[in-house]
Amino acid sequence: MVTDRLDTTVKSFQPTNPMVERYTRLCRAYVQLSERFHQLDVDHMTLKGQVVPLLKALKIQQDRLRQAQSEKVAMEQTLDQRIVQHRQDMQALTRTYEERLDSLSHHIEELRPLEQLLSSEVFHELAAAEAQMELVDTTFQEMSEDDDPDLTADEKALLAAYRANPEAFLTTLEGREAGRGRA
Numbered sequence: 001m002v003t004d005r006l007d008t009t010v011k012s013f014q015p016t017n018p019m020v021e022r023y024t025r026l027c028r029a030y031v032q033l034s035e036r037f038h039q040l041d042v043d044h045m046t047l048k049g050q051v052v053p054l055l056k057a058l059k060i061q062q063d064r065l066r067q068a069q070s071e072k073v074a075m076e077q078t079l080d081q082r083i084v085q086h087r088q089d090m091q092a093l094t095r096t097y098e099e100r101l102d103s104l105s106h107h108i109e110e111l112r113p114l115e116q117l118l119s120s121e122v123f124h125e126l127a128a129a130e131a132q133m134e135l136v137d138t139t140f141q142e143m144s145e146d147d148d149p150d151l152t153a154d155e156k157a158l159l160a161a162y163r164a165n166p167e168a169f170l171t172t173l174e175g176r177e178a179g180r181g182r183a
Helices: 002-013 018-118 120-145 153-164 166-182
Strands: none
Touching: 018 120, 153 166
């Protein structure tokens, strides 16, 4: 751009002096250097414009990484606590089940002598005893309804009068016998 204009101007003068040629070359170099510096400055600003968002994104990612690391540490601590709690719960459950198993084993040992009651012979004996108990219950029920089933109604009435008042019954009985003896 500028160098093209400079070349056109220099050609129009047709320098004859070597000193002018040197200054012309020096000016040309200075202009090229200025153009390159300007381009470098533009590239620098462009790069700076691109680097700033990149640096912002990097900063955001670093913040997220730090947050993720702190969350990871917190989660590991929570996990460690849960593992400890889980182990304690498992130990408590194990103790509880061992105690229950011991208790059940003890009960089984206590019930072991009763295993012989499960044999068919003992079962038949128990069935016969149960039938006898039903017969005894029936007899007791009949006795409560009628204690003396072999007595007649008159005999039952006489027995009831005696039970109600034995002294009066005996006095009445003596009076009847005395009255029979006089007649």
